[in-house]
Amino acid sequence: MPLFYSQCVARFAGMDNIKCLNFGLSDKAGWFDISESADASSFVRGNGFGQQAELRPITEMFAELAVNCVDLLKINIEGGEFEVLPALIAAGMIDRVRYIQVQFHNFVPEATAKRAAIRKALVKTHVEMWNYPFVWESWALKSEYTSRNP
Numbered sequence: 001m002p003l004f005y006s007q008c009v010a011r012f013a014g015m016d017n018i019k020c021l022n023f024g025l026s027d028k029a030g031w032f033d034i035s036e037s038a039d040a041s042s043f044v045r046g047n048g049f050g051q052q053a054e055l056r057p058i059t060e061m062f063a064e065l066a067v068n069c070v071d072l073l074k075i076n077i078e079g080g081e082f083e084v085l086p087a088l089i090a091a092g093m094i095d096r097v098r099y100i101q102v103q104f105h106n107f108v109p110e111a112t113a114k115r116a117a118i119r120k121a122l123v124k125t126h127v128e129m130w131n132y133p134f135v136w137e138s139w140a141l142k143s144e145y146t147s148r149n150p
Contacts, residue, residue: 026055026080027087058084059091069096076103082114089121100126100139 005022012018024034034053061067075081081102088094100122104115111134119128126139127146140148 023054023056024077024080025058025061025084027057027059027083029056029060030054058087059093062093062096067096070098072099072101073097074101079105079108081105082108082111082118085118086121089118094122095125095141098141098144101136102139103136104134106134 002022005020008020012020031052031054034051075084077084081104085094085100085102088097104111104118106112108114115134122128122139125142127142129138129140129145131137
């Protein structure tokens with residue numbers, strides 16, 4: 001969204017290690033309707049007022065930006081977590097993420113079952129560090145967790 005993008009550009013001006021990109025991440029590419037609601041803007045839950053915003057596949061962006069390791073992936077994307085995490089898992093790229101903090105949103109249809117499926121897949125590569133269901137949960141890559149907790 002243009003306003004949020006310009007705020008990020010202004011906030012991180014002069015910080016060479018931060019690159020602002022004017023699109024969101026998903027499992028698909030295209031321009032989609034996004035509801036405009038401050039920190040609750042969503043592609044999933046509309047409120048009748050919004051605009052078009054670009055999404056790009058997270059797996060393609062990992063490749064384009066040569067991302068081999070993500071120290072922390074913090075996901076609070078108002079329902080989009082049910083697309084982003086499965087895309088990384090299916091592509092075999094989830095093990096490039098050392099730590100995951102995710103807020104699952106229960107307004108998404110079948111949210112409980114979708115969250116359970118994602119969690120079942122995450123335990124193959126990550127260890128749950130803590131969990132407040134449908135509030136926040138934190139995961140660590142197994143190799144990170146075991147090296148810190150022998």
